[in-house]
Amino acid sequence: MPTYGLTINTIVPVRAEPDDRAEMVTQLLFGEAFEILDTRRQWRLVRAAADGYEGWIDEKSFMDLSAADYRAMQEETPVYVLDTVAKRGNGQKLVKGCRLPFYT
Template identity: 45%
Template sequence: MEYGICNLAVIPLRAEPSDRSEMVSQILFGEAFEILEWKEKWVQITTALDEYTGWIDRLHVNTLGHLAYKRLQQSPAPRTYRAVTQAWKIIDNSVVYLPVGSSLAFLEGTTSYIGNQRFEIIGEIGETDNLRNIAMSFLNAPYLWGGRTHWGIDCSGFTQAVFRLKGFHLKRDAWQQALEGREIESTLTSRFGDLAFFDNADGRITHVGIVLGGGEIIHASGKVKIDTLDSQGIYSEELKRYTHKLRVIKRYF
């Protein structure tokens, strides 16, 4: 098996080996992956974070040795928790702007070593347990299918990013996240940090958001925003109608 690691701010992960294919997710700085298949221009991978499979541009691949990959799996790297953290790339004296949740792989002091490249981290390092502040920092971030950053994020990317900074690793898609956690009886017994899931007319879970409490939910729909949550689902004051039908509420910690 071959492995790789992201040494760019973010790499798009596509459903098929084509620039025209939809972006299903993103790989952030310092995140590792298994390499499944090489093509002339594309490489099929599975992410170490959430076992998500897709295709990345061959030019974006930075290979990683087996022992280094295993080391990362056994000792997860610290993560950035600011919207943007600067990393000074020593080799060419340039700056990489790291999105929230980036992994500072092989960190020694304030230097992250990725292959033969060194990145000096400029900013705060570590985790924060203030889940509400993390979630609120994403307010007004635009919705982007497959996105995982403040510059564009989808509903399950949002919940995954927030929970990851709490130290809890969720799967990538809403329906996968709904398989985890324990079910909560109703919105009346839900509390801040629970996840609410919503389904479509076919009964498929297609949306997720974070319960804020007090009848409110924060979620990514058009943008990251706060709406009303009740036993029926999400009610948008802006649109004056229900936009999502509640399926289940889950608790994870």
């Protein structure tokens, strides 16, 4: 049974191998969904929903996403951040292009 995730960090490095020192092949932005294909220690091999690109991300950079929510995200009209957004204090900064899942 497939498992899914949703990025929770502003920028998530996607690596060629499950190692912090491995080449970064691309990045995922906050709010991007993906399918989890494999697990090695704290690393997950993922396939991005947006473009099908595959690579390894650290488990600290995402939350689990149900299959129903994954499907719903594929069907909804996406809402994207059009300018950098930052909350005062300890809030998270969002950069242009981040997706706001389930934002209505």
